[in-house]
Amino acid sequence: MVRDYRPADLAAIQRIHEQMGLDYRMPDLGDPLFVVRKVLEVNGEVVGATVARVEFETYLWLDGGLSPAEKNAAMHLMQPALLKDCRLLGAENLVCWVPENVEKKFAKRLTELGWKLDRDGWRTWSRETYE
Numbered sequence: 764m765v766r767d768y769r770p771a772d773l774a775a776i777q778r779i780h781e782q783m784g785l786d787y788r789m790p791d792l793g794d795p796l797f798v799v800r801k802v803l804e805v806n807g808e809v810v811g812a813t814v815a816r817v818e819f820e821t822y823l824w825l826d827g828g829l830s831p832a833e834k835n836a837a838m839h840l841m842q843p844a845l846l847k848d849c850r851l852l853g854a855e856n857l858v859c860w861v862p863e864n865v866e867k868k869f870a871k872r873l874t875e876l877g878w879k880l881d882r883d884g885w886r887t888w889s890r891e892t893y894e
Contacts, residue, residue, distance in 0.1 A: 764803070764804050764805075765801055765802070765803055765804075766801070766802060766804060767800060767801065767802075768792065768800030768801060768802050768812065768814070769802075770793070772802050772809050772812065773792060775802075775808070775809035776789075776792065776802070776809065776812045777789055779809075779810075779811070779812070786882065787882070790814075790816070792814060794816070794855075795853070796816045796817045796853060796854075796855055797814045797815065797816050798815060798816070798817055799813075799814060799815040800812070800814045801813050801814070816855075817853060817854065818854070818855075818856060818857075818858055819849050819852075819854045819856075819857045819858070820857075820858050820859070820860075821845070821857045821858065821859045822859070823838070823859070825837055825838075834872075835872060835875075838872060838876060839876070842876055845857075858881075858887070859873075859878070860887065861873070
């Protein structure tokens with residue numbers, strides 16, 4: 764049976780998390796950014812869980828006529844406003860997807876702005892919510 768998460772399920776989910784040996788800390792399932800929380804229960808025992816957390820995907824557009832220095836300055840000017848507004852809306856982190864050919868030239872700038880690659884060996888996947 765798939766049902767909504769209850770706080771009493773936390774210990775079972777923590778056990779499953781530890782059992783899986785994942786290389787990240789168990790998140791706080793009470794965090795309000797987790798807006799969907801489901802568990803799979805078989806014979807009264809929680810055997811699986813899935814949650815969805817609000818995450819903001821970011822985009823950047825810069826005029827091709829700008830010099831590299833002007834592009835860099837533009838990013839440094841815009842980012843604080845972006846971070847502030849996203850934080851006010853409840854975002855804990857932002858994500859961006861950068862094509863490999865752009866990343867080769869852009870990685871240094873992203874690093875300067877405080878961005879970092881996500882987990883080594885992990886690739887981001889996406890799915891639309893409709894069938």
